[in-house]
Amino acid sequence: MIERMETKQRMSRIVKHNGTIYLCGQVCADAEQGIKEQTQTMLDKVDALLDQAGSDREHILSATIYIKDMCYFAEMNAVWDAWVPEGFAPARACVTADMAREALLVEISVVAAEK
DSSP: OEEEEEEOSSOEEEEEETTEEEEOOBOOSOTTSOHHHHHHHHHHHHHHHHHHHTOOGGGEEEEEEEESOGGGHHHHHHHHHHHSOTTOOOEEEEEEOOOSSTTOOEEEEEEEEOO
């Protein structure tokens, strides 16, 4: 069975299927902030969606991070490394990408297992 949560015309924020949770791309709460703040508020949104879907950071299977410019890579990773629980690092990719809005510096897509 497929369960879609917070569905709109273009996408669902959460899709659950056979114990796997797929989150739509998440961006920061305030695009006027720097990369560290954008990364932290983006990850805060991931936490909230995972909780809503019945999961958490320890159950993330994979993450794809889209970053506007690799000059931000080290600062983004500092926030990411503090956020990921030790011993629970997911499979991850990080690529440079054009963002939907000019001020956005980072976006993430997450796949997780239910608790």
